[in-house]
Amino acid sequence: MEKKALIFKVSALVVALVLALIAGIEFWQLRHYKETIVASEDLTEIKWFSDYVPSLKNTWMDTPVFIFDSGVEGGTVFVCGCPHPYEPASTMAAYLMIENIHVEKGKVIIVPRANYSGSTDGMLGDAYPKFFHVSSDWGITQYRIGDRYTNPLDQWPDPFTYINYPSGQNLAYQDIRNLNRTYPGRENGTLTERAAYAILEIIRNEGVDMAIDMHEAEILYPVTSTYVAPPTVLDREKFLETGEVVYYEPERSSLDVAMWAGMTLSEQFLMKYSASPKTLHGLSHREWADWSDTLVFLMETPEIFIDKITGPRTEALMTEGKDEFLQNVTDKGLTYFPYEMDFGTPMWYRVGRHLSGALEVVLDTAMFYPELECICSWPTYLEMKEIEESGKDSVGAFLKDPNAPENKDRAFTIYYKPVGDNYDKYMK
Amino acid sequence: MSTTMLTLILLIIMIAAFVLSSIKLKSPDISMAVAAVVLAIAGTIAVPELGNPVRYLVEGLFVNLDLALLFIAASIFVNIYAHSGAIAAITRGVVEKINNKWILMSIMGVLMLIPGALTGAGSVAIFVLGGLVNTVLEYLGISQKKRTVFICFFAMLSAACPPINLWTMLMTAQANMPYVGFTWLLLIPIVIAGAFTIVFVGWGAKPQNKEETLAKFPPKDPKLKWWRIVLPFVAIVGLFLLALYDPWGLPVLGLPLMFLIAGLVALLCNPKKTTFKEYLGILDDTMEQVFPLVANVLSIGVLQSAMAATGVRGLIGSTAVGLPLVLIYVLIIIVGPICQGCFNYGVSIVLGGPLIFMFNTLGMDVTVICAALSLIFPLGDTLPPSRIVGRLACETTEYKESYLSFFKTLVLPMLFLGAMGVAMMVLHSKLAFLY
Numbered sequence: 001m002e003k004k005a006l007i008f009k010v011s012a013l014v015v016a017l018v019l020a021l022i023a024g025i026e027f028w029q030l031r032h033y034k035e036t037i038v039a040s041e042d043l044t045e046i047k048w049f050s051d052y053v054p055s056l057k058n059t060w061m062d063t064p065v066f067i068f069d070s071g072v073e074g075g076t077v078f079v080c081g082c083p084h085p086y087e088p089a090s091t092m093a094a095y096l097m098i099e100n101i102h103v104e105k106g107k108v109i110i111v112p113r114a115n116y117s118g119s120t121d122g123m124l125g126d127a128y129p130k131f132f133h134v135s136s137d138w139g140i141t142q143y144r145i146g147d148r149y150t151n152p153l154d155q156w157p158d159p160f161t162y163i164n165y166p167s168g169q170n171l172a173y174q175d176i177r178n179l180n181r182t183y184p185g186r187e188n189g190t191l192t193e194r195a196a197y198a199i200l201e202i203i204r205n206e207g208v209d210m211a212i213d214m215h216e217a218e219i220l221y222p223v224t225s226t227y228v229a230p231p232t233v234l235d236r237e238k239f240l241e242t243g244e245v246v247y248y249e250p251e252r253s254s255l256d257v258a259m260w261a262g263m264t265l266s267e268q269f270l271m272k273y274s275a276s277p278k279t280l281h282g283l284s285h286r287e288w289a290d291w292s293d294t295l296v297f298l299m300e301t302p303e304i305f306i307d308k309i310t311g312p313r314t315e316a317l318m319t320e321g322k323d324e325f326l327q328n329v330t331d332k333g334l335t336y337f338p339y340e341m342d343f344g345t346p347m348w349y350r351v352g353r354h355l356s357g358a359l360e361v362v363l364d365t366a367m368f369y370p371e372l373e374c375i376c377s378w379p380t381y382l383e384m385k386e387i388e389e390s391g392k393d394s395v396g397a398f399l400k401d402p403n404a405p406e407n408k409d410r411a412f413t414i415y416y417k418p419v420g421d422n423y424d425k426y427m428k
Numbered sequence: 429m430s431t432t433m434l435t436l437i438l439l440i441i442m443i444a445a446f447v448l449s450s451i452k453l454k455s456p457d458i459s460m461a462v463a464a465v466v467l468a469i470a471g472t473i474a475v476p477e478l479g480n481p482v483r484y485l486v487e488g489l490f491v492n493l494d495l496a497l498l499f500i501a502a503s504i505f506v507n508i509y510a511h512s513g514a515i516a517a518i519t520r521g522v523v524e525k526i527n528n529k530w531i532l533m534s535i536m537g538v539l540m541l542i543p544g545a546l547t548g549a550g551s552v553a554i555f556v557l558g559g560l561v562n563t564v565l566e567y568l569g570i571s572q573k574k575r576t577v578f579i580c581f582f583a584m585l586s587a588a589c590p591p592i593n594l595w596t597m598l599m600t601a602q603a604n605m606p607y608v609g610f611t612w613l614l615l616i617p618i619v620i621a622g623a624f625t626i627v628f629v630g631w632g633a634k635p636q637n638k639e640e641t642l643a644k645f646p647p648k649d650p651k652l653k654w655w656r657i658v659l660p661f662v663a664i665v666g667l668f669l670l671a672l673y674d675p676w677g678l679p680v681l682g683l684p685l686m687f688l689i690a691g692l693v694a695l696l697c698n699p700k701k702t703t704f705k706e707y708l709g710i711l712d713d714t715m716e717q718v719f720p721l722v723a724n725v726l727s728i729g730v731l732q733s734a735m736a737a738t739g740v741r742g743l744i745g746s747t748a749v750g751l752p753l754v755l756i757y758v759l760i761i762i763v764g765p766i767c768q769g770c771f772n773y774g775v776s777i778v779l780g781g782p783l784i785f786m787f788n789t790l791g792m793d794v795t796v797i798c799a800a801l802s803l804i805f806p807l808g809d810t811l812p813p814s815r816i817v818g819r820l821a822c823e824t825t826e827y828k829e830s831y832l833s834f835f836k837t838l839v840l841p842m843l844f845l846g847a848m849g850v851a852m853m854v855l856h857s858k859l860a861f862l863y
Contacts, residue, residue: 023486125491125729125774127484127737157494157682160547160592160668161607163675170608172601173594176680186676220749220785223604280606309745309782311431313737314477324431325739325746332750334786 030130031120031153033144035414037112038400038407040101044069046412046426052201053187053194060117060154060416061195064423065202066098066110068376074106075372077362078208078294080199080284081112083179085119085146086128087216088318089301089350092143094214096355096398097378106374109206115179115195116416117154119146128305129315132347136396138404145318149177155191165189167281175282180213183287199284203292209372210254210365211294212358213284216303216350219326219337223274227258227357228298230276234290247278254295254361257368261297261360268381269353270338295365295372299357301350302337321345348394352381434474435743442467442740446813456813457720460727463813464488464734471738478737488733492725492772494684495549499725501687502543502552503718505664507710508691510559512698513649514657519563520645529568529635533626536561537582541618544586546668547683548594550809550817551721553586554579558824567641569633572825577838578629580821584806585622585845587817590614591672595802598776603784603794609863613799616862617852621845628841651699659697664690721820728772728814735770741778744770749782753790756783757854760804761846768808769815775805793856795863800852807842810835 045067050057081094094112101108113119122128122145131142155177162176163169165186175181177192185196203211217224232247239245258273265271276285276296285298303321304310310323317323321344330339339345355378366373384394402411413419418427445466449459468481509515526532540561544553558579565575588595590611600607667686670678681689695707735741748756748763760783767775780801787797810818818831818838827834852859 019482019486022480022482026480026483122484122487124487125732125736127487127733129479130483157680157685159671159675159680160683161597161672163672165676169606170591172597172607175601178601189676190680218785220782221603222785222788280604283604307782308736308777309742309749311435311739311742312471312475312478313739314475316477323742325742328432329746329750329782334749334782334789336789 026130027121030122030144031151033131033142034419035095035143036402036411037095037098037414038402039066039098039410039412040068041410042068042070042101042103043098043410043426045428046423048427049195049198052198052205055188056191056194056198058417059191060120060151061115061191062416063111063113063116063195064412064414064418066112067107067206068101068103068110069107070103070105070375072105075209075362075365075374076107076109076207077374077376078203078206078211079108079110079358080114080211080213081110082119082146083114083213083284084148084215085113085115085144086123086148087303087306088132088143088145089216089303089347089354090214091119092134092347092351092395093354093358096351096395097358099400100378100398102377104375106376107206108374108376109202109208111199111202113414114199115146115150115192116414117151117191118149118177118179119144121147121151121153123147126308127313129313129318132315132319134347134396134399135393136399136401138401141396141399149174150179150192152177164282165193169281171282178282180215180284181282183282183284184291200288200291203288203294208292208294210362210374211284211288211292211296212361213288213296213298214354214358215298215300216306217300218307219302219304219335219339219345220307220329221300222336224300224302224336225270225353226272226274226300227262227361228274228276228285228300229254229258229296230285230289231255232278236291250289252295252369252372254289254297257295257361257364258297260368261357261364264364265356265360268356269349271353271357297361299354301353302339302345303350304339304345319347348384348388351395352379352384355379355384356381431739432743435739438467438470438474438738439740439743441470442735450813456815457723457727460724460731460813464727464731467731467734467738467740471734475738481734481737484733484737485730488730489726491729491732491774493729494682495725496722497684498547498549498687499551499555499718499721500715501684501691502547502555503714504711505660505687505691505694506556507714507717508698508707509660509694511702511710512656512694512700513646513652514660514694514697515560516646517648517652517657519560520642520648522564523567523638523641529630529633530626532564532568533578533630536564536578537622537626540579540582541586541589541622544583545589546592548587548592548597550583550585550587550806551820553583554817554820554824555718558583558821562825565629566636567638568630568635570629571633572827573829573834573837574629574633576821576825576827576834577841578625579824580810580818580838581625581841582622583817583821584809585618587809588614588803588806589618593802594773595776595780595805596798598773599780599784599798599801602777602781603788603798605794605798609795610799610802612862613796613852613859614802617803617845617848621841621848624844625841649699653699656697656699660690660694663693721816724814724816724819725772728770731813732771732774741771745778745782748779749786757850760801760853761807761843761850764801764804765808765811765846768805769811769813772814772816775808776801780805793860796856796859797853800849800856803852804846804849807846810838810842
């Protein structure tokens, strides 16, 4: 009997080790997979988060910052991609901007993977696919789908409740690893707080006039398909001197711009606007405006994978967004997006929305405040729609082949530290 | 085949695998893991695009890793503390000094609330104080079944008790709400339900002879001074307070490490001569004691992962939120706890989040709704497949009769709390003054 039990235990251990090995290989692949992009010819400089917060150097939270400066005086735009890596249309939109941008006036700064660490693991218990694929004329490219939070391999353990700095507001414990709950961040805080601080430093030090944060949201969430912008901002001086929290209406209002942009875009797709609440801290649309002088716009596209109550969670569900359960709850009037399962929420649609959504606020800011004019261009929703109608993958159509000889000098591997020689040419 | 039909078949396969495995193996923990593997395999056959299920099954093991570590660390702390004789001394002191049954039961109830209120896990309340409370209630002449009910119910209440209510936290995180305004909304119903349970359990019980009871305790150890008893608790409470009131001045320690530090303090305060080998024995016994619970929370993470991947989670969640409002009020008291039994804290994501959004659509006060759901969900900690708190309470009191016989007695306090939760949902707008 004892021998039988021993054989069972040894066998169980061997099975466990084999499973651990198989899973371990997959975890390793996700952690170390490197994406490569081709920056547009307008690229002028690359910085890193660690240039703003040196302690981030050689950590998995360091990430490249692509700067496109026209050399002509004008407004400065900051675009934040991948604050939540499990919202991959945000990253893809940033990649398409970097690959295709042309700047005639002003400066555009793009961070494609703001929470690099979070892109290197999956959503525990949510069974997300590791990767999704985009097809182009020159091949199929693989991109990561990550976590909502910083990878616990890089920041762990969590406290029993997270207290946002400096508001002192209590948030859920795991939000200490949520980049979009840790703003304005701390220079000597946790890894995520330091990344948040680096973003605020970019906004302050580079003189950013418009800051755009790209997200995706569940369609059960009221703020899906929406611009979020603050109608009022914190009186920083008073807060720092007395601790008193007083909000005032700034001279320039990002909410006005967002309302106008939403109305303009409504000819193409539903884009609502919402005022950032004063009572919820740690989010970009609140803290970026409170702790810098920039105009802030957060954008949410509809992404049903986040809704949790979907059918089988395949890569197709992520890239096409067709789900019977979400159709059922939409039919009962419970969603905030006119979801049609036949169309779904495909990746190109979500990426296209971000691209046009960002461009629209840049254009409309110039209309409201001419002194902030930045003239730039990248692919738009309508261009992508036209390509889709011809039967092609419009995301892939705007991606460049990093192995093509004409692109090799501007191909950049996205990792937590520079890989290859190309970075050296652009790092001052 | 429609997604609904496909996932319904997968749900039936999962339930069948769990039931058959439970009958054969007599272990809910292994049965959950078996059900998860069977479901993952069936899901991959039905939907080949899901690919290799090994990664997400193993990922599931990490869903509740922090909770498992907390269970281990809290148990190590308590066992070292108990080894020093401190728990026996406290129990002796309480029995000696307090004569009123209701006051004694109320003190036990309040004490039980504290560990769960600070950690968010009801099981920790049982680990830390279950043995002590059991002894005191036994002295009060309360039957074994009702002692189990008391410990189990107060453990559930302690998990829901502010400041740390994990269900509320997870729902607020999903709904982009700050974790503020819940103190009175949670505390008042908890106090009412606690008072009801004290009366329910204590009614008719006659305390045993005090001298005879005291004679059963180990003799007083003259070396065990008051500071040796108090310091380990000062350490753990101090670490909590520091983390709450100086969050940016200290590195994040995490609950498991905080309990291990308190365990170290307990070790240093131990007046007995204890060898290194004896301490190793305590650790060994602790792991033996806590292992089924660790297996339970890890297995449930694996099952949660498999249910998410195959769409079974979506079937349950979308069906629940699609029900008419009146039916939700009627069924939430059943469906909520059942989902808790299946998903553990994951119920907040699967069911809680969508329900919050749904109620928000209807213009209801979601802060009150969120608090109400956070009072209802913990009831599922007594339901299969996990029944974590129920099982632990039975183990603490060494209750040997069938689980069902204990559960039948527990139903009344559970219904009382559940009904209060539903009443809060219905009367949401009238309770807004509480936050």
